[in-house]
Amino acid sequence: MNFKVRVIDLAGSCCRLGALQFGTKVVETPGCLIYNRSGVVPHLTPDILETLDNVPPIMHTPLASIIEEPGLIKLRGYGKGLASFIGYKDNSVYISASDYQGEAMYQYNENKSISVWTKTGRTKVTPDDYSKFVEVCRPSWYQSLCDTVPANASIKRTRKSVDRTLEFLDQCLKYREKHDSLKTSELWAAVEGGGLVDERQRSAKESATRPVFGFTLEGFGSDQMNVETIFELLPLTTQNLPVEKPRLIHAIGSPTINSLSRSSKLTEVEEENGNDSSNDQDRTATFSLLNLREDRYNEDFSPLVSGCKCFVCSNHTRAYIHHLIINNEMLGGVLLMTHNLFQYIEFFRCIRTSLKNNKWKELRKLFDA
Amino acid sequence: MTSPASGTACSSAISRALSFKLVAECSTSKARACLITLPKCSVESPVFMPVGTKGTMKGLTSKQLEDIGFQIILGNTYHLGTNPGPELMEKANGLHDFMNWKRSILTDSGGYQMVSLLDLAEITEEGVKFASPYSDDMLLLTPERSIEIQNSIGADIIMQLDDVVASTTEGPRVEEAMHRTIRWLDRCITAHKNMHCQNLFCIVQGGLDMDLRRKCVEEIVKRDTPGIAIGGLSGGEDKQVFWKVVDLCTSLLPKNKPRYLMGVGYAVDLVVCSALGVDMYDCVYPTRTARFGTALVPWGQLRLKQSQYSMDFDPIDKNCPCLTCKTYTRAYLNSIIKQETVACHLLSIHNLTYQKQLMESIRKNIIQNTFPQFVKDFMKEMFPDGNYPQWAVDALASVNIQL
Numbered sequence: 001m002n003f004k005v006r007v008i009d010l011a012g013s014c015c016r017l018g019a020l021q022f023g024t025k026v027v028e029t030p031g032c033l034i035y036n037r038s039g040v041v042p043h044l045t046p047d048i049l050e051t052l053d054n055v056p057p058i059m060h061t062p063l064a065s066i067i068e069e070p071g072l073i074k075l076r077g078y079g080k081g082l083a084s085f086i087g088y089k090d091n092s093v094y095i096s097a098s099d100y101q102g103e104a105m106y107q108y109n110e111n112k113s114i115s116v117w118t119k120t121g122r123t124k125v126t127p128d129d130y131s132k133f134v135e136v137c138r139p140s141w142y143q144s145l146c147d148t149v150p151a152n153a154s155i156k157r158t159r160k161s162v163d164r165t166l167e168f169l170d171q172c173l174k175y176r177e178k179h180d181s182l183k184t185s186e187l188w189a190a191v192e193g194g195g196l197v198d199e200r201q202r203s204a205k206e207s208a209t210r211p212v213f214g215f216t217l218e219g220f221g222s223d224q225m226n227v228e229t230i231f232e233l234l235p236l237t238t239q240n241l242p243v244e245k246p247r248l249i250h251a252i253g254s255p256t257i258n259s260l261s262r263s264s265k266l267t268e269v270e271e272e273n274g275n276d277s278s279n280d281q282d283r284t285a286t287f288s289l290l291n292l293r294e295d296r297y298n299e300d301f302s303p304l305v306s307g308c309k310c311f312v313c314s315n316h317t318r319a320y321i322h323h324l325i326i327n328n329e330m331l332g333g334v335l336l337m338t339h340n341l342f343q344y345i346e347f348f349r350c351i352r353t354s355l356k357n358n359k360w361k362e363l364r365k366l367f368d369a
Numbered sequence: 370m371t372s373p374a375s376g377t378a379c380s381s382a383i384s385r386a387l388s389f390k391l392v393a394e395c396s397t398s399k400a401r402a403c404l405i406t407l408p409k410c411s412v413e414s415p416v417f418m419p420v421g422t423k424g425t426m427k428g429l430t431s432k433q434l435e436d437i438g439f440q441i442i443l444g445n446t447y448h449l450g451t452n453p454g455p456e457l458m459e460k461a462n463g464l465h466d467f468m469n470w471k472r473s474i475l476t477d478s479g480g481y482q483m484v485s486l487l488d489l490a491e492i493t494e495e496g497v498k499f500a501s502p503y504s505d506d507m508l509l510l511t512p513e514r515s516i517e518i519q520n521s522i523g524a525d526i527i528m529q530l531d532d533v534v535a536s537t538t539e540g541p542r543v544e545e546a547m548h549r550t551i552r553w554l555d556r557c558i559t560a561h562k563n564m565h566c567q568n569l570f571c572i573v574q575g576g577l578d579m580d581l582r583r584k585c586v587e588e589i590v591k592r593d594t595p596g597i598a599i600g601g602l603s604g605g606e607d608k609q610v611f612w613k614v615v616d617l618c619t620s621l622l623p624k625n626k627p628r629y630l631m632g633v634g635y636a637v638d639l640v641v642c643s644a645l646g647v648d649m650y651d652c653v654y655p656t657r658t659a660r661f662g663t664a665l666v667p668w669g670q671l672r673l674k675q676s677q678y679s680m681d682f683d684p685i686d687k688n689c690p691c692l693t694c695k696t697y698t699r700a701y702l703n704s705i706i707k708q709e710t711v712a713c714h715l716l717s718i719h720n721l722t723y724q725k726q727l728m729e730s731i732r733k734n735i736i737q738n739t740f741p742q743f744v745k746d747f748m749k750e751m752f753p754d755g756n757y758p759q760w761a762v763d764a765l766a767s768v769n770i771q772l
Contacts, residue, residue, distance in 0.1 A: 315469050
């Protein structure tokens with residue numbers, strides 16, 4: 001597995017174009033990973049997922065969604081790894097330690113373990129527990145165990161978060177060193193630091209000294225930090241990370257073109273998820289949202305987005321989707337999720353194309369309009 | 370269902386809206402394979418029609434239904450007439466375009482839902498009077514109104530409004546309902562505007578009374594509708610009586626018209642009733658049971674929520690060609706079944722594939738004249754201990770298939 005990156009200087013914004021290669025498969029960056037729960041992209045059966053072109057060949061699975069079901073025993077019994085178990089046979093998975101879908105319950109984390117929250121409650125996970133679980137999952141990538149805090153955590157608690165996360169990282173590395181079966185799973189170091197510049201920089205610098213494949217930027221989720229703070233802290237964090245390694249940010253809510261250009265170093269992999277918006281019955285359309293619950297779509301026989309090439313816009317109308325949504329028909333979620341994912345994937349493809357062709361400013365203008 | 374609708378225009382006017390071809394007859398039993406050509410699609414029978422209540426098959430796209438191979442699906446007039454309503458159906462150019470389903474559709478009359486879903490339904494000669502579930506209004510579904518709504522939905526086959534009584538009802542009410550059903554049929558025929566592109570089927574009623582059934586068939590056959598349904602069954606009646614009513618009706622009905630047995634969908638019932646000469650079926654069972662976590666297999670059912678499947682790394686059925694069986698293990702389905710709607714979709718895909726495959730096997734064996742052996746093999750696999758339900762043994766024996 002390797003990563004090639006090219007830094008493009010665009011009027012003071014150092015954007016990065018990269019490619020993460022595994023075997024014959026490539027994740028181009030900047031790009032997005034698709035999130036799943038328990039191996040399921042919410043609402044979507046695999047044949048529907050296949051209607052989307054350019055789905056990244058690696059799927060993001062948060063630990064909290066698999067620790068209980070299927071869980072260690074079932075996965076060990078199965079013996080062929082998580083990707084195969086969830087029917088993602090040709091492709092691969094990335095396992096993250098935290099699931100930002102839920103409320104941050106960081107106050108329950110301890111020096112030796114973090115708390116993972118599932119339907120039935122709280123499970124304490126040590127770096128060794130976690131590493132053992134990852135071992136049976138056989139992912140291509142996994143994130144180090146981390147104690148993530150929001151931007152408003154106290155200075156003392158934020159420091160503790162950085163210390164613990166570094167300690168967890170070292171233990172994950174130690175376990176990986178001793179277990180050959182993890183050699184094909186690349187480890188990403190979680191970079192913490194809450195809302196504090198000093199702690200962000202300390203976490204980045206310290207993590208950069210470890211033999212890791214890449215870095216995940218934690219605590220930048222929309223429920224953890226406001227946009228202004230993200231713009232301030234992101235460049236100050238990334239400037240302490242080695243240029244040649246990939247960076248992944250979790251739980252950035254909506255496509256924020258501004259954040260991409262205002263940060264001096266662009267992140268390689270953005271974590272997006274269409275789930276939230278499809279649950280809210282919204283969708284992105286040239287980066288605005290339509291609430292399909294509204295009566296005005298009742299007789300609207302146009303597609304969600306005219307000209308959109310996705311399966312949904314090629315086959316179904318706003319009126320039909322409106323009918324499904326107001327009647328709580330499960331197909332409504334299926335169609336919105338499909339369209340939203342198509343839009344996200346297309347969004348990142350546009351960004352990459354504009355970077356390659358030096359059309360970044362033109363693209364920005366389009367979104368600002 | 371408050372304002373009138375003038376009827377969805379038909380795109381292609383053909384001289385007859387249905388052509389019927391008897392492809393093969395079993396030389397032992399009454400089973401038959403037919404080709405029913407409808408305005409949108411040719412339908413090979415015996416056929417099972419899955420039920421897409423509100424213009425959607427519970428989470429599956431029209432494309433997925435097409436991929437499974439269905440040629441005809443069912444929509445419910447009561448639900449579609451209430452929401453989105455006939456005006457929108459017309460503006461959308463009918464249900465086919467609204468849900469982007471290019472093949473055939475059958476709609477029921479809406480009467481059954483009123484009687485089964487609504488406590489306050491009252492049946493008079495005029496129609497079915499019921500309390501709107503959405504307001505305090507009392508609404509009236511007349512035969513004319515039912516046809517008007519079905520004209521706006523634009524299905525290939527539409528059903529007459531019938532006077533439905535529970536199949537366990539006895540006494541004069543059954544006879545009254547039978548006669549009223551015939552009177553309502555005449556009103557439906559008069560009200561039907563799209564004879565050239567929508568086929569109105571009549572319904573045989575008469576409860577479990579053989580004489581009433583006989584009289585009803587005699588009367589409605591005179592009306593010469595393109596197809597005939599057997600109604601008023603599958604409501605919890607004794608199976609021994611059920612099969613005798615089906616058998617009587619198929620013996621009395623003309624050979625050159627499709628016969629549709631309403632509300633039947635269990636595998637054993639489909640096989641036995643096909644042996645008795647039924648062509649068409651519908652039932653919510655495969656998709657409803659999927660939502661409760663049950664998978665249909667040739668040897669019965671798997672309740673995948675049960676812990677016995679948590680470490681079972683086989684597919685639901687290793688011989689099943691569906692997406693679910695090709696992709697997932699029972700253990701995986703067991704792990705997502707309580708939390709992810711995708712599990713419902715995956716089980717619906719499997720169960721509908723099972724139904725489709727079963728009907729294809731029935732048809733193939735009728736055409737090859739191997740149907741009796743197929744029935745024996747099917748029953749043996751479903752009841753490996755040979756403990757066959759007596760009604761099925763008797764029904765099959767009546768058409769010369771000895772288990």
